[in-house]
Amino acid sequence: MKKKTNNPAITKSYAKKMETISPFELKNKLINMADESIKKIAHTMLNAGRGNPNWIATEPREAFFLLGQFGLCECRHAFSLKEGIAGIPQKAGIAARFEAFLKENEKAPGANLLKEGYNYMLMEHAADPDTLIHEWAESVIGDQYPVPDRILHFTELIVQDYLAQEMCDRRPPKGTFDLFATEGGTAAMCYLFDSLQENFLLNQGDAIALMIPVFTPYIEIPELRRYQFDVTEISADQMTPDGLHTWQYKDEDIDKLKDPRIKALFITNPSNPPSYALSRETTERIINIVKNDNPNLMIITDDVYGTFIPHFRSLMAELPHNTLCVYSFSKYFGATGWRTAVIALHEDNIYDKMIARLSEEQ
Ligand SMILES: Cc1ncc(COP(=O)(O)O)c(C=O)c1O
Structure with missing residues (x-):
């Protein structure tokens, strides 16, 4: 027999409604529904998806x-x-x-x-x-008003050095990364999706790949009506022989990126929530795929937790011509309220080349 609940909130239609809201809204609702006495611990548990440090620098x-x-x-x-x-x-x-x-x-x-x-x-x-x-x-x-509006001159120089140190393990590739200051990494994502579409690099219905687990907006944005991307999920479901998660990817799943119909790859590296950086083997595999199979693969990597991994090396360092990197100051500096982040793009990149090849009308 089904157990009847006295809580009118937990009805079928309510549950249905819950399916339509975002993970962040759902988390707030669950916290509100929790009994007062467990609210504090519920908050700790349910907030796991969005990392807000409990310290400041x-x-x-x-x-x-x-x-x-x-x-x-x-x-x-x-x-x-x-x-x-x-x-x-x-x-x-x-x-x-x-x-x-x-x-x-x-x-x-x-x-x-x-x-x-x-x-x-x-x-x-x-x-x-x-x-x-x-x-x-x-x-x-x-x-x-800030001029240049992309980023202030000396701010760009010092943040370029910071990214060379933290995202490229002090071994940046040759050339310069142009930076674009944004109101946090979240705004960076919105600008990236919009900009790729406005510039005809990603069109409605195009195939993209998402490496998951991923920060949830990357799952939600592609579903929006104006994008409706055809999403291939690449899941970090590799296990050890004794059944433990490694939070790494299987080679055969990474090989899906060889398909040139996949125009863009979105990665959260280190991942959220597991906080594992891409393994060296997977990184090498992606590098080879870009070199040999899918040279115009647009890689959007969100590396906001990179500073927590010793000797972290982002795909921006490994595949600078293909990669747009999102870095946010929210996490390492305990500054989620300040909304400060940058998008980094190498001066020599496939995006400019593809834009140069657009039709006259486009
Ligand atoms: C992977 C990832 N990217 C971006 C963000 C958001 O960063 P910001 O505060 O800069 O918008 C978060 C927040 O949890 C995150 O986990």
């Missing part, structure tokens, strides 16, 4: 807030009214004033990182001191 914030104080000093240096209005940072002499500010605040939290960052940019990138500090002061104050 302190030093970058200390440096950021100290830079904010310098920015305000600069605004007041221009002019300051008792009504609470000040000017905007002026470039002439700004680096000298910054150096004096650092001296005065030598012991302040964050001063050391700011000083090291400043020296790094001067030594490694021969940055013009006034141009650099003016960019920093204006951007921390936020008094101008």
